[in-house]
Amino acid sequence: MKVRKTRLQRLGPVSQGDIYNNVEVIDDVLEKRGIIQISKIVFPLVIVLTQDCDLEQDYNVRSGKGEAKDQDKLIFSVLVAPLYNVEHVYVGEHLNQLQIKMQVFESRTQKNNLLNNEIPRYHYLDISSEVPVTPSVIDFKHYFSVHVDYLRGKTKDFICQVSPLYREDISQRFASYLARIGLPKQWKEK
Amino acid sequence: MAKEYDVFQKDYATKSTSDIGSKPTEMRPKEKVQNQTVTGGVGLYDRSKPYRYFVRAKVINNEGKKD
Numbered sequence: 001m002k003v004r005k006t007r008l009q010r011l012g013p014v015s016q017g018d019i020y021n022n023v024e025v026i027d028d029v030l031e032k033r034g035i036i037q038i039s040k041i042v043f044p045l046v047i048v049l050t051q052d053c054d055l056e057q058d059y060n061v062r063s064g065k066g067e068a069k070d071q072d073k074l075i076f077s078v079l080v081a082p083l084y085n086v087e088h089v090y091v092g093e094h095l096n097q098l099q100i101k102m103q104v105f106e107s108r109t110q111k112n113n114l115l116n117n118e119i120p121r122y123h124y125l126d127i128s129s130e131v132p133v134t135p136s137v138i139d140f141k142h143y144f145s146v147h148v149d150y151l152r153g154k155t156k157d158f159i160c161q162v163s164p165l166y167r168e169d170i171s172q173r174f175a176s177y178l179a180r181i182g183l184p185k186q187w188k189e190k
Numbered sequence: 191m192a193k194e195y196d197v198f199q200k201d202y203a204t205k206s207t208s209d210i211g212s213k214p215t216e217m218r219p220k221e222k223v224q225n226q227t228v229t230g231g232v233g234l235y236d237r238s239k240p241y242r243y244f245v246r247a248k249v250i251n252n253e254g255k256k257d
Binding site for chain 2 (some may be wrong): 027031034035036037038039040041042043044082084085088093094095096097098134
């Protein structure tokens with residue numbers, strides 16, 4: 001599925017569907033004999049999943065642009081999900097630098113299911129050619145949160161924004177994935 | 191959704207003046223360029239897969255200070 005991009009520069013607030021480069025998340029913090037070790041994971045590409053209205057309201061509160069009399073609409077973090085190069089996903093090696101072996105998509109049917117967004121966990125994105133991002137897959141299972149100010153500060157790492165309709169599709173599929181009901185295995189097999 | 195959008199709108203990018211500069215990624219140590227093992231490329235970016243790095247720091251000794 002070809003996805004349109006809306007813009008290549010961020011206008012102001014962080015928005016749903018924004019794609020950012022090199023987003024860090026703290027994996028672990030250890031303290032031993034006076035030495036602190038912080039382990040960070042850097043994701044080359046992530047997409048913002050938080051609802052746009054929440055982000056806009058938060059931006060208005062933080063920037064003082066709105067007419068709000070309180071900070072009721074302030075949010076602490078933004079939900080994002082990583083994008084992985086689809087070619088790496090096919091061979092299950094997209095997380096090999098984290099020593100994580102992933103599922104391999106061997107057959108053409110498996111690959112087609114991935115590309116046609118028939119697997120709830122993944123969302124395939126082929127962004128228009130003027131954006132320097134290879135065809136990628138969002139992994140909804142790997143969502144995480146980052147601080148709003150951290151993303152706001154990443155203007156240089158803003159890649160593009162997925163255009164409306166397409167991003168709503170992503171949001172709807174993510175919500176659906178998150179709301180799934182896990183049934184015990186024996187029930188699935190029947 | 192609070193905003194109204196034209197689905198087929200053209201680009202309307204203008205440079206933001208309200209944004210602050212980025213620091214965390216600029217502070218990370220220089221990395222080796224990763225060799226691609228499969229096709230697909232990574233566009234402009236030197237890294238195409240998530241990776242881990244460590245920051246180590248000493249705890250500041252507050253000896254001599256009493257609560």
